[in-house]
Amino acid sequence: MHRLRFAPSPTGYLHVGGARTALFNWLFVKHYGGQFLLRVEDTDRARSTEASTRAIFEGLEWLGLAWDEAVVHQGANLAQHRADAQRLLERGAAYRCFCTPDEIEARRREAEASGDAFKYDRRCDRLPADELARRVAAGMPFVVRFRVPDGETSWDDVVHGVITFPNKDIEDFVVLRSDGTPIYNMAVVSDDIAMRITLVMRGDDHISNTPKQIMLYEALGAALPRFAHLPMIHGVDGKKLSKRHGATAVGDYRHMGILPQAMLNFLALLGWSPGNDIEVMTVPQMIELFSTEGLSKKAAIFDPKKLEWMNGQHLSLLASEALAPLVTDALTNAGLATADQFTSKRAWLIALIDLLKVRSRTIDDIVRQAAPYLSAHVSYDPEAVAKQWKDRPTTVELLSSLRNTLAAIEPWEPPAMEEALRTQAEQRGVGAGKLFQPLRVALTGLTVSAGIFDVLALLGRDRALARIDDALNYLRS
């Protein structure tokens, strides 16, 4: 049984890069079977916050990436980490190092000054037994260093294939600080063993940690998991994604009106390809199609434009009924409507969404376009007025005439409207657009909207006529 885990450190919001890593872990488990676990790596007390932990949970929940079993808090496993480090010491795989940070730093500077790469010289490992005993007895502070064995360390990475590191390039790294707390690599390995993780899938910035971790597994006598190192996600400038690139937290996109399934679909395509030129997928399709074969090695650049397009695709994939709650929420938040406003007008709301979603890429786009249909009056876009109501007397005459025609239409439905209005255009010897555009401005205040008959239908006869009256008043004043 596969057991994978997503292990974010709660030092900020759920980042798109983290979300993508979580997604691939989740997809793997959903496709191949197994458990998807969540571990919060909160051992950096200085940077970890409760708020961040909550934000990560919320982000994952919003995306629908549900985890199995209870969340593991790394900070709670300190005793286990320490015990594992102690075992390392007992087995002779690690040793006590009494060098102080200042001493190490001084030697490092010295080495750099002479152009050499610094590597801990293992001097404390050569301490005579009696001296070692004396220092321990005297209670001298020490860190525990792992004694890197000779040879080389390699593994068959699921995405990169075989990667090999000569051990001589790895120094005896610290596994336990002088205060007895574990260093990252120790904590990770200890936890992954305890959680019985079978596949460690994470960002490829961890590639160089991997040989150290493998050595730890081996020294601890634990079975090795497999490793899969996913490529990073960069900003448009090719640099590591940061706040400078604008929205990088998944929550930001949620608030911009992006659908979670679109976010997932977009993220999935960053570093993975199902092949066959498939792009737009539902979540079940992604699970079905997911394969480690399609994983890419190359860092990808986050393109918000394509995300928006993707969202538009998912918007049209979704039934307006399903969109309704999201739209009402957004409308409410925008102060354009109240939820109970729609309880009696559900069919009307659905019709409105039908009209708007095809010309929207986000929920927010829908909200922006909804204003003319919800408010009592419209405000006229100056450019629209300038362009479509250029000659006021003519426009007044036209709108008045249109008003009369509209008032007599029966039933109040698009086919009847279309016939009446087109007939009128013919009688006037002008193209239909000459009527529709000025009318559109009267109805919506804008030169762009859904088809004019749909707008009329949605507005209802009374409001449509009232809008025309408003326009007439405006034009005469």
Add this chain to the structure above:
RNA sequence: GGCGGUAUCGUCUAGGGGACCAGGACGGAGCCCUCUCAAGGCUCAAACACGGGUUCGAAUCCCGUUACCGCUACCA
């Protein structure tokens, strides 16, 4: 600096020796549809980093170079 990783259109990618004068998608340009805006359809511009090999044949394999990224902490 050392070590590791990566390298196909601006971007995401297909491609795993001949099917490729390199396919799809986003974005861009244009056309069609059309009451406007979208959506949709069609068309165009746009890439195998460079240099050596291997091979009858390389985007695909190997080696260098270059560029970029990551790690190089008593951070995670």
